[in-house]
Amino acid sequence: MKPITESHVIDSIAEALQFIACYHPPDFVAAMAAAHAREESPAARDAIAQILVNSRMCALGQRPICQDTGVANVFVDIGVQARLDWQRPLQEIVDDAVRRAYLLDTNPLRASVVRDPFDTRKNTGDNTPAMILTRMVAGDRVDITVSAKGGGSENKTRFAVLNPSASVADWVVEQVRGMGAGWCPPGMLGIGIGGSVDRAMAMAKEALNDPIDIDDLRARGPRDAADALRLEICDRVNALGIGAQGLGGLTSVLDVKIRHFPTHAASLPVALIPNCAATRHVHFTLDGSGPAAFAPPDLSLWPDITLKTAAAQARRIDLDALDQDLLDSLQPGDRLLLSGTLYTGRDAAHKRMVEVLDRGEALPVDLRGRAIYYVGPVDPVRNEVIGPAGPTTSTRMDRFTDRVLRDTGLKVMIGKAERGPEALRAIAEHGAVYMIAVGGAAYLVAQAIREAEPVAWTDLGMEAIYRLRVEDMPVMLAVDTQGRSIHEIGPKAWRR
Numbered sequence: 173m174k175p176i177t178e179s180h181v182i183d184s185i186a187e188a189l190q191f192i193a194c195y196h197p198p199d200f201v202a203a204m205a206a207a208h209a210r211e212e213s214p215a216a217r218d219a220i221a222q223i224l225v226n227s228r229m230c231a232l233g234q235r236p237i238c239q240d241t242g243v244a245n246v247f248v249d250i251g252v253q254a255r256l257d258w259q260r261p262l263q264e265i266v267d268d269a270v271r272r273a274y275l276l277d278t279n280p281l282r283a284s285v286v287r288d289p290f291d292t293r294k295n296t297g298d299n300t301p302a303m304i305l306t307r308m309v310a311g312d313r314v315d316i317t318v319s320a321k322g323g324g325s326e327n328k329t330r331f332a333v334l335n336p337s338a339s340v341a342d343w344v345v346e347q348v349r350g351m352g353a354g355w356c357p358p359g360m361l362g363i364g365i366g367g368s369v370d371r372a373m374a375m376a377k378e379a380l381n382d383p384i385d386i387d388d389l390r391a392r393g394p395r396d397a398a399d400a401l402r403l404e405i406c407d408r409v410n411a412l413g414i415g416a417q418g419l420g421g422l423t424s425v426l427d428v429k430i431r432h433f434p435t436h437a438a439s440l441p442v443a444l445i446p447n448c449a450a451t452r453h454v455h456f457t458l459d460g461s462g463p464a465a466f467a468p469p470d471l472s473l474w475p476d477i478t479l480k481t482a483a484a485q486a487r488r489i490d491l492d493a494l495d496q497d498l499l500d501s502l503q504p505g506d507r508l509l510l511s512g513t514l515y516t517g518r519d520a521a522h523k524r525m526v527e528v529l530d531r532g533e534a535l536p537v538d539l540r541g542r543a544i545y546y547v548g549p550v551d552p553v554r555n556e557v558i559g560p561a562g563p564t565t566s567t568r569m570d571r572f573t574d575r576v577l578r579d580t581g582l583k584v585m586i587g588k589a590e591r592g593p594e595a596l597r598a599i600a601e602h603g604a605v606y607m608i609a610v611g612g613a614a615y616l617v618a619q620a621i622r623e624a625e626p627v628a629w630t631d632l633g634m635e636a637i638y639r640l641r642v643e644d645m646p647v648m649l650a651v652d653t654q655g656r657s658i659h660e661i662g663p664k665a666w667r668r
């Protein structure tokens with residue numbers, strides 16, 4: 173048998189990361205298409221339609237599905253009899269692959285990793301390091317699964333050591349109820365039960381790479397307790413009515429995957445990791461014959477969906493002529509098409525804005541009467557003005573919202589997912605509004621951006637402040653000037 177070389181590993185993982193950035197797995201497309209077909213909530217159906225249209229556009233254009241091109245998670249099973257021609261630690265080998273994939277000039281992916289998590293949070297610039305899980309297994313091959321995990325869904329991870337007599341299903345349903353929509357439902361739930369606390373988390377993460385097959389399971393019936401638990405959790409979570417993007421609807425999860433392992437008699441560790449609408453993973457095997465190759469999926473997999481009906485129902489808003497009467501007339505759930513000037517700013521820019529305001533200095537941009545978009549885009553290629561540029565989770569900006577609205581006169585915020593109580597209070601107090609774009613429809617949203625110019629704090633990389641000019645950017649009014657939220661109204665109406 174020929175040796176498996178470092179370059180086999182690097183070439184394969186780099187190719188895999190590029191591949192999954194642009195192509196949803198076929199089982200995910202099929203499950204999303206089925207969710208679209210059965211969805212009865214118009215808002216959720218539109219959101220799923222945007223996700224599917226975006227997905228097809230990315231497969232055709234070979235551009236990232238989501239601006240959050242994720243952190244590389246690499247699962248490596250090494251056969252104990254495999255011939256390895258590796259001179260360096262696996263971390264270095266895999267990081268070479270990540271660097272190559274994320275810095276590829278024809279399709280750069282977004283560097284999202286910061287070096288030190290609690291101090292300067294400086295971006296590493298090449299998305300390294302990867303998160304690697306290694307196992308020695310039987311055989312003479314190396315099995316690798318590569319996934320790219322977005323931050324919004326990773327942030328909603330939950331863990332508990334339950335009382336051994338507690339119900340896992342009750343705990344999971346309660347957690348999902350409190351998770352909000354920042355994980356971009358509909359997606360998957362990965363659940364690890366048992367083992368040790370670290371083992372439970374690893375099982376939950378790995379379970380997300382399993383194929384979506386809950387409909388097959390439902391058709392054949394459960395064979396064991398884990399099968400029955402999957403069905404129970406899936407049905408009870410979908411009955412919560414969260415729906416796509418938290419707008420209220422029939423489908424919040426496409427599948428629930430469970431892995432379990434023996435544990436201490438006193439313990440019941442349970443880890444829950446959601447995966448978003450940008451579910452991305454691929455598996456391959458190295459046997460010494462060369463790097464892995466990946467065949468693009470057949471485009472007929474994607475349903476034939478158009479967004480024309482939703483666009484025809486939308487109201488056009490001129491962002492350069494906002495006034496209080498116009499803002500006051502907007503209602504939660506209104507579909508809008510935005511044109512005009514937008515500024516971008518997300519986590520790091522908000523932190524810096526408040527530091528500048530604390531020092532009594534002027535901000536580098538005048539936000540009075542303006543709109544801000546919470547986004548960290550991918551870099552453009554060819555004739556693009558910007559790469560995929562979908563919204564980030566707005567809840568992280570809640571702690572800055574009152575201060576920014578009060579001190580800058582900002583009137584419109586655009587992001588994704590619900591706002592918390594302090595942001596809702598601030599929005600009502602300042603007569604502002606909050607709009608949402610569809611998380612996971614980043615390439616589609618970017619088509620509405622006609623100009624993009626970095627105007628401040630370029631040292632923040634993708635978190636810099638840009639001035640954008642947009643034309644007919646599709647959004648929904650999520651919180652009106654009275655602080656009423658579609659994320660409260662929608663799920664309540666669809667709870668069963």
Ligand SMILES: O=C(O)C[C@H](O)C(=O)O
Nearest residue numbers: 240322323324548564565
């Ligand atoms: O970082 C981003 O662009 C989005 C993030 O994954 C999020 O969902 O909040």
